[in-house]
Amino acid sequence: MRPNRTIAAALLLAAGLGAGSPGAQEKSKAIQEIEKYRAALGDDNPAELWESRGEDLWKAKRGPKNASLEACDLGLGPGVVKGAYTVLPKYFEDSGKVEDLESRLVTCMVTLQGFTPEQAKKDPFGGPGKKVPMDALVAYVAAQSRGMKMNVAGTHPKEVEAYEMGRKIFFYHGGPHDFACETCHGADDKRIRLQDLPNLTKTSDAQRAYTTWPAYRVSQGEVRSMQWRLNDCFRQQRFPELEFASPASIALTMFLAKNANGGVMNAPAIKR
Amino acid sequence: MNGSRRKVLQGTGVLGLAMMAGLFKPGSAWAEEWNKAAFEVKNSLNDAVKALGGSAATESKDITMTSPDIAENGAVVPFAVASKLPKTESIAILVEKNPNILAANFFIPDGTEPWVNTRIKMGQTSNVIALVKADGKYYYTSKEVKVTLGGCGG
Amino acid sequence: MADPMKIRAAMAGDKVEVKVLMAHEMETGQRKDSKGAVIPAWFIQTVTATVNGKTVLSAEWGPAVSKNPFLSFRCAGKPGDKVTITWVDNHGDKRTDEAVVAG
Numbered sequence: 001m002r003p004n005r006t007i008a009a010a011l012l013l014a015a016g017l018g019a020g021s022p023g024a025q026e027k028s029k030a031i032q033e034i035e036k037y038r039a040a041l042g043d044d045n046p047a048e049l050w051e052s053r054g055e056d057l058w059k060a061k062r063g064p065k066n067a068s069l070e071a072c073d074l075g076l077g078p079g080v081v082k083g084a085y086t087v088l089p090k091y092f093e094d095s096g097k098v099e100d101l102e103s104r105l106v107t108c109m110v111t112l113q114g115f116t117p118e119q120a121k122k123d124p125f126g127g128p129g130k131k132v133p134m135d136a137l138v139a140y141v142a143a144q145s146r147g148m149k150m151n152v153a154g155t156h157p158k159e160v161e162a163y164e165m166g167r168k169i170f171f172y173h174g175g176p177h178d179f180a181c182e183t184c185h186g187a188d189d190k191r192i193r194l195q196d197l198p199n200l201t202k203t204s205d206a207q208r209a210y211t212t213w214p215a216y217r218v219s220q221g222e223v224r225s226m227q228w229r230l231n232d233c234f235r236q237q238r239f240p241e242l243e244f245a246s247p248a249s250i251a252l253t254m255f256l257a258k259n260a261n262g263g264v265m266n267a268p269a270i271k272r
Numbered sequence: 273m274n275g276s277r278r279k280v281l282q283g284t285g286v287l288g289l290a291m292m293a294g295l296f297k298p299g300s301a302w303a304e305e306w307n308k309a310a311f312e313v314k315n316s317l318n319d320a321v322k323a324l325g326g327s328a329a330t331e332s333k334d335i336t337m338t339s340p341d342i343a344e345n346g347a348v349v350p351f352a353v354a355s356k357l358p359k360t361e362s363i364a365i366l367v368e369k370n371p372n373i374l375a376a377n378f379f380i381p382d383g384t385e386p387w388v389n390t391r392i393k394m395g396q397t398s399n400v401i402a403l404v405k406a407d408g409k410y411y412y413t414s415k416e417v418k419v420t421l422g423g424c425g426g
Numbered sequence: 427m428a429d430p431m432k433i434r435a436a437m438a439g440d441k442v443e444v445k446v447l448m449a450h451e452m453e454t455g456q457r458k459d460s461k462g463a464v465i466p467a468w469f470i471q472t473v474t475a476t477v478n479g480k481t482v483l484s485a486e487w488g489p490a491v492s493k494n495p496f497l498s499f500r501c502a503g504k505p506g507d508k509v510t511i512t513w514v515d516n517h518g519d520k521r522t523d524e525a526v527v528a529g
Contacts, residue, residue, distance in 0.1 A: 030342060034420075037340035040350040046494035048432050049449045128465070129451055194344070195422030218348035219422075221451075221493040236424040272344040272422050306471040306516075311488040348492045367490060371456060375490035383502035384482050385441055391492040393454070 030194060038271075047139055047216040047268035050223040054140025057133050063113030072108035074101070074141065085145035086265060089254045091156040098162040100253045102227045103245040105137055124244045125231075126222045135214070138225040142214050142267040150211065150265065152258040159254065162247075166255025169248060170200070179237040181252075195272075200256065207263025210256055215269040223268055226253055310374050317401055320366060320374050321410050329403060332357065332411035337402045339417055343394060346419040352389040357406035360386035364405075368414075369398035394419050433525035435509045442503035442527050444475065446511050447496055454489040470495065470513045477503040477510075477527075505529030 058069045058081070073092070074084035089100040095107050102124065109120035124134040154163055170181040184190055185200040198205035214225040224232075230249055234242040242249050310323035321329050334356040343349040353363050363386065364377040375392045386404075394400070394417060401414040429449035435442055448470065455467025469489040475482050482501035503509070505527050512522040 033340055033342035034344050037342060037344050037350075040340050041348070042350075044445055044447060044496050044498070046447055046449075046496070048447060049429060049494060052432070053429070128453070192423050194342075194420045216494075218492075219345045221347065306486055311486075350496075352498075370490050371454075372488060372490070374488055376485060376487045378483060378485045378499075380483065381481055385500040387500055388483075389496075389498035391496050393452075393490045393492050 031196065034194065041218070041270045045216055045268065045270045047143075047214070047223050047270065050136045050139035050216075050268065051143045052140075053131070054133075054136035054138070054143075057137055058140055063109065063115045065112065065114035067112050067114070069105070069108050069112060069137075071112055072105070074104055081141055081144045083145055083148050085142045085267075086148050086151045087153065089152065089159070089162065089250055089257060091158045097247075098156075098158050098250055098254060100226065100245075100250045100257075101138060101141060102134065102225060103250055105134065105141075106245050121244055125224070125228050128221070135223045135225055135228075138214050139223045139268050142265070145265040146267070148265050150207070150257065150260045150263045152254070152261055154254070154258045162251045162254040163258055165248070165251035166253070169252050170255055175237050175239045177238060179239075181233065183237075200259065203259065203262075206256065206259040207261075210260035211263040211265045212267055212269035212271065214267050215271045217271055219272050226256075307377070310377070311372060313373055314371070315368060315373055317366060317368070317373065317403070317412065320364075321403065323374075324364070324377070324403075324405070324410075326405065326410040329410035329412045332404070332413060335402050335404050335411060335413040337400065337413060337415050339400070339415070341416075342418045342420055344420060344422050346394040346396065348391045349394050349400075349417060349419070350389070350391050351400065351402075352387065353402040353404075355386040355402075355404045355406065357386070357404055357411060359407040360404055361407075362405040363388055364403040365390070365392055366401040366403060367392060367394050367398050368401065370395050373401075428519055428521040431511060431513075431521065431523040433509060433511055433523055435503075435507075435525050435527040437505060437527065437529045438500060441500040442477065442507065442509070443498065443500050444509055444511075445496070445498045446475075447494065448511075448513060448521075449494060450513070450515065452489055452491055452493040452495060456489075468515065468517060470515045472514045473497065474512045475499070475501070475509065477501060477507050479510075503527055 061068050071078045074081060075087040075090045076084050085101060089098050091098045099107060106117065106120040109115045110117055123132045126132045126135050154160065173180040184197050188199050190197040198209040200206050200209060213229055214223055217224045227244055227249055230252055231242045310320060313320045313323050336354045338352040339350060351365055355363055360380055362377055362379050365375045366373045367375055376390060378388045380386050397418045399414045400417050401412050403410060403412045432447040434445045450470050451468055453465055453468040457465045459465055467489055470487050473485040483499050507527045508524055509527060510522060510524045512520060514520040
C-alpha cells in the first residue's frame with residue numbers, strides 16, 4: 001500500500017509543479033537572460049545626452065519673444081522643475097485645460113516664447129539624424145523627478161473627467177483587429193514574442209511601467225516619451241493616429257499616471 | 273636657415289615635422305590611421321587576423337567575454353572583454369554573422385588594464401569573437417549570443 | 427560641431443575607471459530610407475584617450491559599434507588628473523571633451 005501511495009503522491013506533485021515541463025523552464029531561463037541583458041545596460045544611459053540638451057533648451061532664449069522656459073509653471077509653480085513630473089497631468093487655470101508634460105511644454109512655448117501652437121507641436125519625436133527640442137526637454141524634466149513618488153492629485157472636476165475619459169479609451173475596442181489597450185495590458189502573463197507585457201490594471205505593474213518612461217529605447221536609438229509610447233501603441237493596434245498633445249492622449253496619460261501613484265520615478269530609463 | 277623658417281619649425285613641434293615629412297596625412301588624428309582592409313573583411317576570422325597583420329589565431333582560455341546570452345535587441349549588445357595574456361597589445365571584437373566581421377579594435381598601452389567594455393550591434397544571432405594580440409601573436413575566444421526581438425518589432 | 431560627450435572618471439582600486447557616452451549616429455550604410463535610397467555610412471573611426479597628455483587607449487571602430495557609443499576602460503592615474511577623449515569620424519568630423527578624475 002505505502003509504495004503505491006508514494007508513487008501516486010509523486011505523480012501528483014510532478015503534475016502540480018508545472019514548472020517541471022521543458023517549455024516553462026525554457027521560458028523562464030530566457031526571461032532570466034533578458035533580465036541579465038537589461039541589467040548589463042545598467043546606468044550608462046545615452047539619455048543623459050538628451051538630459052543635457054534639454055537643460056540647455058530649458059534655459060535658452062528662443063522664439064519670437066526671445067525668452068527661456070525658466071518661468072514655465074509645470075505644476076509646482078513657475079520655474080519649479082524638480083518633482084514636477086510626479087504631479088502631471090494636472091489642471092492648469094491659465095490654459096483652462098488638463099495638461100500632461102508635453103502639452104504643458106507646448107503651452108509654455110506659446111505663451112512665454114511666442115511660438116505658434118503649430119510650431120511648438122511640430123516634429124515632437126526625434127529620428128535618425130533629426131534632433132528635436134521636445135524629447136530633450138521631456139528627458140530633462142523627467143530626470144528632475146528621479147527618486148520621487150508619483151503623486152497625481154486627480155481631484156479637480158476636469159482631472160476627474162480626464163481620468164474617466166482615459167479609462168474609457170483604455171478599454172475601448174476598435175480598429176481592424178478590435179484591439180484595446182486592455183487586449184495586451186489588461187491581464188497577467190501576456191507576452192508579445194519575448195517581451196513580457198505589464199498588466200496596467202494592476203497597481204504594481206502600472207507603477208513599474210509608468211515610472212520608466214521616458215526612456216532611451218535602444219531599438220529606436222532615441223529617447224521616447226509617454227506621448228510617443230501611446231502614439232506607437234495606437235499605430236501597432238492599427239488605430240487612427242493619436243495626435244500629439246491631443247485631449248485623448250492627455251486623458252489616457254492621466255489614467256495611466258494616476259494609476260501609478262506611489263511608484264518611484266526612475267526616468268529616463270533604458271529599454272530595448 | 274632664415275629666421276621665419278626657424279620660427280615655423282619651432283611652432284609645429286613633432287606632429288608638424290611628421291606631417292611635413294609625409295608620415296601623417298594632415299587632418300588625421302594623431303597616430304591613428306584607420307585599417308580599412310580589416311573593417312572590410314566579410315565573415316572570416318582568419319582574413320580579419322591577416323588584415324590586422326597576423327597569420328593565425330589560437331583559442332585561449334585567458335580571454336574572458338562577459339555579455340548576456342540573449343540580447344533583447346541587436347542594436348545594442350553590451351560586451352566586456354578581459355585578457356589575462358601577458359603583454360596584451362590589443363583587444364578586438366568581431367561578430368561572425370555581421371555584414372563585416374570586425375566591429376572594433378582597442379589598442380592597450382602599458383599601464384592600462386587589458387579590459388574594455390562597450391556596446392556592439394548584432395544583425396542576428398551569431399558567434400561573437402574576442403581577438404587579442406599579445407606579445408605579437410593572436411589569440412581568441414568566442415561565445416554565441418542570441419538576438420531576439422521584443423514587442424511588435426518597433 | 428558635434429554634440430558633447432559625457433565622461434565620468436573615478437578611482438576604482440588603484441586604476442582610473444573611465445566611462446564615456448558619445449553622441450553619434452553610427453550609421454552603418456546598410457539601411458535604406460523610406461524612398462529606398464541607401465543612408466550613407468557615418469560613424470566614428472578612431473578614438474583616443476589621454477590622461478595628462480599621455481595616451482591610455484586608442485581604438486579603431488567600424489559602424490557595428492552601437493549608436494551613441496558607450497566605452498569604459500581602466501588606466502593609470504589619480505584624482506585630479508585630466509582625462510581627454512577625442513573621436514574622429516569618417517566625414518573627418520571630430521570632437522574632444524575632457525573630465526577630471528574624481529576623488
